[in-house]
Amino acid sequence: MSALPAGADIKRALENSPETNIEDELPDEPQQQRPKCYLLLSILSCFCPAYPVNIVAFVFAVMALNSYNQGDIEGSKRLGRNALWVAVASIIIGLVVIGIYCAVHFTTVSKASQPSVQALQNSTLRTATTAFLYLFRDACMLSKRIFSYFTV
Secondary structure (H helix, E strand, O other): OOOOOHHHHHHHHHHOOOOOOOHHHOOOOOOOOOOOOOHHHHHHHOOOOOHHHHHHHHHHHHHHHHHHHOOOHHHHHHHHHHHHHHHHHHHHHHHHHHHHHHHHHHHHOOOOOOHHHHHHHHHHHHHHHHHHHHHHHHHHHHHHHHHHHHHO
16 A cells, blocks of 8 residues: 555646646736726715716726726726716715705795794605615615625
């Protein structure tokens, strides 16, 4: 009987096999660092009330990530830059919309309002809070799907 187990003979035989030699498959030049795709910024911009614009930023960020995965470094840089600018524009537009809404809302409500107006404001606040919670839930579900898509 031999001192080495049978598995060791198989392992030694496979070490010199061309199928297991991965040194030939390694690229000669070092792989470039992944350019920024600004996916997190575009997801955060989805919370701003500028929906068509922030969705475009998100699409650019995903396209930049896919472009890098396909080996197109320059295309990934270009799409990442586009995602950055569109996400920043989305955040600025969202802040402007929020500012205009607050200015209109707080300048049209008088101090001596009727009780019925006060009840209407409370109802509106509850409706807005509920809408925000639904929006937050949907955004969390979307980010969960996106995360699971890229981690598979």
